[in-house]
Amino acid sequence: xxxxxxxxxxxxxxxxxxxxxxxxxxxxxxxxxxxxxxxxxxxxxxxxxxxxxxxxxxxxxxxxxxxxxxxxxxxxxxxxxxxxxxxxxxxxxxxxxxxxxxxxxxxxxxxxxxxxxxxxxxxxxxxxxxxxxxxxxxxxxxxxxxxxxxxxxxxxxxxxxxxxxxxxxxxxxxxxxxxxxxxxxxxxxxxxxxxxxxxxxxxxxxxxxxxxxxxxxxxxxxxxxxxxxxxxxxxxxxxxxxxxxxxxxxxxxxxxxxxxxxxxxxxxxxxxxxxxxxxxxxxxxxxxxxxxxxxxxxxxxxxxxxxxxxxxxxxxxxxxxxxxxxxxxxxxxxxxxxxxxxxxxxxxxxxxxxxxxxxxxxxxxxxxxxxxxxxxxxxxxxxxxxxxxxxxxxxxxxxx
Amino acid sequence: xxxxxxxxxxxxxxxxxxxxxxxxxxxxxxxxxxxxxxxxxxxxxxxxxxxxxxxxxxxxxxxxxxxxxxxxxxxxxxxxxxxxxxxxxxxxxxxxxxxxxxxxxxxxxxxxxxxxxxxxxxxxxxxxxxxxxxxxxxxxxxxxxxxxxxxxxxxxxxxxxxxxxxxxxxxxxxxxxxxxxxxxxxxxxxxxxxxxxxxxxxxxxxxxxxxxxxxxxxxxxxxxxxxxxxxxxxxxxxxxxxxxxxxxxxxxxxxxxxxxxxxxxxxxxxxxxxxxxxxxxxxxxxxxxxxxxxxxxxxxxxxxxxxxxxxxxxxxxxxxxxxxxxxxxx
Numbered sequence: 140x141x142x143x144x145x146x147x148x149x150x151x152x153x154x155x156x157x158x159x160x161x162x163x164x165x166x167x168x169x170x171x172x173x174x175x176x177x178x179x180x181x182x183x184x185x186x187x188x189x190x191x192x193x194x195x196x197x198x199x200x201x202x203x204x205x206x207x208x209x210x211x212x213x214x215x216x217x218x219x220x221x222x223x224x225x226x227x228x229x230x231x232x233x234x235x236x237x238x239x240x241x242x243x244x245x246x247x248x249x250x251x252x253x254x255x256x257x258x259x260x261x262x263x264x265x266x267x268x269x270x271x272x273x274x275x276x277x278x279x280x281x282x283x284x285x286x287x288x289x290x291x292x293x294x295x296x297x298x299x300x301x302x303x304x305x306x307x308x309x310x311x312x313x314x315x316x317x318x319x320x321x322x323x324x325x326x327x328x329x330x331x332x333x334x335x336x337x338x339x340x341x342x343x344x345x346x347x348x349x350x351x352x353x354x355x356x357x358x359x360x361x362x363x364x365x366x367x368x369x370x371x372x373x374x375x376x377x378x379x380x381x382x383x384x385x386x387x388x389x390x391x392x393x394x395x396x397x398x399x400x401x402x403x404x405x406x407x408x409x410x411x412x413x414x415x416x417x418x419x420x421x422x423x424x425x426x427x428x429x430x431x432x433x434x435x436x437x438x439x440x441x442x443x444x445x446x447x448x449x450x451x452x453x454x455x456x457x458x459x460x461x462x463x464x465x466x467x468x469x470x471x472x473x474x475x476x477x478x479x480x481x482x483x484x485x486x487x488x489x490x491x492x493x494x495x496x497x498x499x500x501x502x503x504x505x506x507x508x509x510x511x512x513x514x515x516x517x518x519x520x521x522x523x524x525x526x527x528x529x530x531x532x533x534x535x536x537x538x539x
Numbered sequence: 540x541x542x543x544x545x546x547x548x549x550x551x552x553x554x555x556x557x558x559x560x561x562x563x564x565x566x567x568x569x570x571x572x573x574x575x576x577x578x579x580x581x582x583x584x585x586x587x588x589x590x591x592x593x594x595x596x597x598x599x600x601x602x603x604x605x606x607x608x609x610x611x612x613x614x615x616x617x618x619x620x621x622x623x624x625x626x627x628x629x630x631x632x633x634x635x636x637x638x639x640x641x642x643x644x645x646x647x648x649x650x651x652x653x654x655x656x657x658x659x660x661x662x663x664x665x666x667x668x669x670x671x672x673x674x675x676x677x678x679x680x681x682x683x684x685x686x687x688x689x690x691x692x693x694x695x696x697x698x699x700x701x702x703x704x705x706x707x708x709x710x711x712x713x714x715x716x717x718x719x720x721x722x723x724x725x726x727x728x729x730x731x732x733x734x735x736x737x738x739x740x741x742x743x744x745x746x747x748x749x750x751x752x753x754x755x756x757x758x759x760x761x762x763x764x765x766x767x768x769x770x771x772x773x774x775x776x777x778x779x780x781x782x783x784x785x786x787x788x789x790x791x792x793x794x795x796x797x798x799x800x801x802x803x804x805x806x807x808x809x810x811x812x813x814x815x816x817x818x819x820x821x822x823x824x825x826x827x828x829x830x831x832x833x834x835x836x837x838x839x840x841x842x843x844x845x846x847x848x849x850x851x852x853x854x855x856x857x858x859x860x861x862x863x864x865x866x867x868x869x
Contacts, residue, residue, distance in 0.1 A: 180820055182775065217812050217819060222676065222773045223766045227569065234565040248676055252768040255678065271675075317665065317673040347674075348666050 165212075165239035166478040171471060172212045173197070174232030176244040176253075181219035186245050188450055189268060190215045192460030193243060195447035196468075206471045209478075214238060218249055225249035226256065233262050240265055240483055242467055243286075243460075247271045250283075258282045263483050265470070266463055266513070270397075272322050275512040277488070282480075284487055284511045286463055288421055288536070290319060290395070291326030294368075295536035296419045296517045297393045298330025301338070301366060304531075305391060309340045311364030313355050313379060315371060316344040323370040323395055330536070340364050345375060353382050360388040368393045373403040380404070384412035394418050399527065401426075410524045419517035419534070420527060423497050425458050427526060435496030462497045466504065466513065469493055501533045555701055564693040568765070569805065571693070574700040575761045576801035578707045580785045581794065582754025585711060587783070588792035589720070590747040591727030593646060596653030598779035599660040600630050600752040602771075604759025609677045609769040610670055619682050619764045623703065626760035627753040634752020638745035657779040661771035676770025679763065696765050703761060707754060711794055714750070723747055724792075755782075788830050790837025799838035803830070 165172030177190030197211040205211065214236050218224040225244065232238045240263035244250050247269040257264040258280050266286035267274055270293075274285035288296075301308050312327070314320035324342070328335045341362035343355035352375050359367060360383065367390040369379050376398035383392070394416045398404045405413040423430050430436040439461055443450055450457045471478070473486040490513065493504040504513045515536045520527035559567055583597050607629050608622035617625075637656070644652050664671045671677065684695035714720055722743050725733035734740050763769045781804045789800025811822035834841040 179816065181777070182772075215816075217816070219777070220772055221775070221777075222768055222770050223572070223762065226766050226768070227572070230565045230568055234563060246772075248674065248770040248772045251676060251678060251770065252766065255681075255767065317668055318675045346666060348662055 163239050163479045164237035166209070169209055170212050171206065171209045171478060172214060172236060172238040173467070174229075174236065174238035174241040175213065175215040176218045176225055176228045176232070176241065176249060177215055178220035178245060178249075179217040181221065183220040183246060186268070186456060187217075188454055188456045189243065189245065189460040189463075192447055192450060192457045193464040195450070196442070196461055196464035199442060199446050200464075200468055206468060207475060211468075211471075218246075220246055220249065222248045222252035226252050229253040229256060233257075233260055239263075239478060239480065242266060243268050243463055245269070250274070254280060254283060261480060263480055263487065265483070265487055266466060268463070270322075271318070272326075275510070277509060277511045282484060284484075284506070284513070286466065286513050287459075288396075288419075288514045288517055289326070289512060290322035291329070292512065292515050292536040293396055293419050293517060294323045294326025294328075295330035296519075296534045297368060298327050299534045299536070300519060300531070302331065302334070305366060308338050308366045309362075309364045310338050310366040310368060311341045311343070311359035311362050311390070312339060312368045313343045313345070313352060313359060313371060314368075315375070316346055319372075319397075320344065320370050323368075326536070327368060345371075347372075349375075351382075352378050355379075356382040356388070357386060359383075360386055364390055366391045366393070368395075369398075370395050371398060373398045373400065376404045377408040380408040380412050380416070384409070389415075392416050396420070401526070405522060413522050414524045416522040417519055418522075418527065420520050420529065421499055421502055421514055421517045422455065422458055422462065423499060424527060425455055426453050429529075439497055458497045462495045465495055466490075466493070499529070499533070552705065556698075559690070559694040559697050564691065567693045567697045571697045571700045571765050572762070573798075573801045573805045574697075574704045575758045575765065576782075576785065576805055577798045578700075578704050578761065579755045579758035579782055580789060580797035580800045580804075581707055581711055582751040582758070583782050584786045584789075584791065584793070584797055585714075585723070585754065586747055586751035588786055588790075588796070589715065589727060590723045590744065590751075592641070592744065592748065593650040593783075594653040594751070595650045595779050595783060596656035596660075597751075597755050597782045598774050598776065599653075599656040600634060600755040601759035601762070601778060601782075602660050602664065602774035603633055604630050604756030605763040605769045605774070606664065606671055606677075606759075607756070608760035608763040609679055612679055612763075613672075613677045614670070622764070623757055623760045627757040630756025630759075631749045631753035633756075635745050635749030637752070638748025639741075641748065642741055642744055654776075654779070657776050660774055664771040664774070671769075671771075674771055676768060676773075679767040679769070681767040682764060700761055700765065703757065707757070708794060708797075711754075715794070719743075784827065786837075788827065788834075788837055790839025793837065793839035793843075795842070796837050796839035799842075803838070 175190055175193065177187055178184055179187040194213050194215060197213045200206060201210045214232060216228040218228050229241060232241055242265050244264065245268040250267045250269055261282055264283040266284060270287055270290045272289040272291045274283050312324065314324050331338055341359055341364060343359055345352045345355055356379055369376060369392060371379055376394060392415065396418055399418045423436060439458060440452060443452055443457060470487045474482050488506050488508050490504050490506045499518050502514065502516045506513050516533050518529050518533050519531050520529045558570060579601055583594060586592050586594055604626035607626040611617040611622045611625060612619055641649055641652055665673050681692050683692045684690040722738045725738060726740055726743055730740060785800030785804040786796065788803045790796025807826055808819065808823055811819040814822050
């Protein structure tokens with residue numbers, strides 16, 4: 140009943156409101172409403188700091204006068220990483236709070252749940268925080284765009300390196316048998332192109348429910364592979380690294396970016412066993428001492444101290460939030476005074492050579508009406524027993 | 540009280556039917572979810588409240604119902620209307636079968652066994668990736684109202700959920716009113732006496748488990764239709780706990796309690812979040828404690844007491860009160 144009473148004025152307001160003009164909801168002369176959904180609670184609450192760091196960044200933008208004179212009103216809700224909650228929160232943002240767009244909603248399941256709704260309501264679902272490839276589908280879902288390199292992009296980066304620099308490659312692959320694993324596999328095989336058949340000597344898969352991947356590693360060793368593409372989530376990554384070290388298999392070992400956490404993978408697997416692993420990075424790692432004297436890094440630290448003092452300085456997610464918020468600020472600035480939802484999408488699909496301070500030097504964000512994948516470059520890094528050391532040149536995910 | 544109950548029910552139904560024309564689509568969507576929760580809570584209340592079997596795993600049946608509906612719609616293109624009874628039947632079977640071995644477990648042991656069911660479900664769903672879409676889940680199409688009805692999809696789904704809820708309430712009330720209901724309650728209150736009276740304990744307990752699971756499965760199927768998406772992450776362990784919280788806050792062994800409980804588990808977390816972003820679950824926890832402290836018999840119990848107090852001055856009859864287990868409305 141209380142619900143009813145509290146909603147009555149709203150209903151009356153809806154009926155009594157004058158017909159809407161061709162004006163975007165959430166945009167006034169002084170304000171842009173930006174919605175966000177993050178898991179502040181629940182199993183994925185470690186990601187919650189992304190939502191907070193984005194808010195901290197917009198606070199700085201507002202302190203500096205906003206964007207073209209408009210302050211960003213950032214409304215963020217918790218979905219606890221639950222898809223039904225994400226649907227409810229997205230509808231709350233769009234229908235009740237009347238935001239201009241939803242930005243950085245996090246998690247593949249949550250974004251999948253609201254994907255259709257956002258496109259049917261024609262509300263931008265910008266720069267979603269997930270690595271799935273399906274967000275780059277401008278033809279069927281013109282209102283949704285990813286941001287970070289997708290799993291396929293990353294797979295292609297490793298393939299590009301193999302083709303360039305490894306002679307007589309014999310490749311063994313271990314992958315998790317689900318969409319995530321197959322996405323990586325597809326990108327990698329696409330990247331190898333015609334040579335995939337000849338170069339890949341063995342593919343092994345595992346189920347998330349499997350207790351170990353030991354036998355797969357033994358099979359891969361016996362296949363004679365000298366390149367190993369390890370597509371595993373942290374728990375299995377630890378097992379794979381340990382087992383191949385224990386049985387004396389020393390291939391060129393690519394480890395997907397999903398499992399590059401020192402605390403969750405390298406240290407449990409043993410730093411000795413982890414030595415020599417290769418992965419792809421696109422951000423400046425905040426724990427990497429080589430950036431200590433870097434101006435961009437220092438700016439980030441200064442911003443953290445001023446606007447998000449409770450945030451952790453060794454948490455990469457805070458740099459992620461900073462960079463992605465910067466990308467949205469760029470898009471909104473490019474919109475000028477036309478903040479219609481159509482124009483927001485048009486500008487999001489018209490980013491040219493945008494370089495962000497906390498991404499690796501040389502990485503440029505490019506989008507177009509047919510390319511909804513903003514970051515498509517990465518650099519390889521080798522684990523030296525203590526940290527990831529960048530090497531080689533910037534690799535692009537080549538043609539698709 | 541008993542004489543006034545039908546009036547209250549009629550007023551409630553009329554108000555519920557009027558809401559779609561008064562509220563925004565978003566609010567309707569929230570109410571639809573509340574009704575769906577209420578159906579699941581009703582099922583759990585049959586089992587835990589009336590029959591005394593504690594289940595911490597009803598999220599699993601909710602998930603099975605949701606996936607039955609989603610798979611039927613996605614793979615075989617079955618109209619959504621058929622998926623709801625199908626989910627009920629399959630969950631009845633699943634619940635009945637689970638209830639058989641669970642007979643050997645009492646109280647906390649049963650709670651733990653069902654808890655493991657809830658823990659295992661998301662992982663099992665990922666294992667049958669071909670059917671369930673793995674961790675990516677299944678995207679469905681939201682149904683629109685049958686042509687000819689001037690309703691938008693949200694209004695239509697609201698009425699569907701309301702209709703199923705009313706049917707579920709009616710069925711539960713009928714089930715509990717008669718011989719079966721007495722047997723179910725007797726098995727909770729004094730199993731030895733009940734058996735001595737000729738109640739087949741094993742059969743009734745398993746059947747109650749089955750019916751309870753069927754209710755929850757129907758709710759799961761409805762939720763799949765309303766959300767138009769299912770994924771293992773939708774059915775984590777917290778769902779099972781939320782259902783248990785719902786029946787306790789709403790009122791154990793009370794039919795109307797399911798509705799109060801559904802409002803609580805749906806809206807209180809959202810309000811908690813609005814009060815504090817930093818510690819929404821602390822606020823949720825505090826409100827839970829307050830509710831339990833001030834309404835030890837749940838919201839339904841409190842409503843019942845208030846209604847009694849209001850009625851007392853005019854009371855002329857024999858002073859008889861309906862025992863809690865046959866209270867149908869409050």
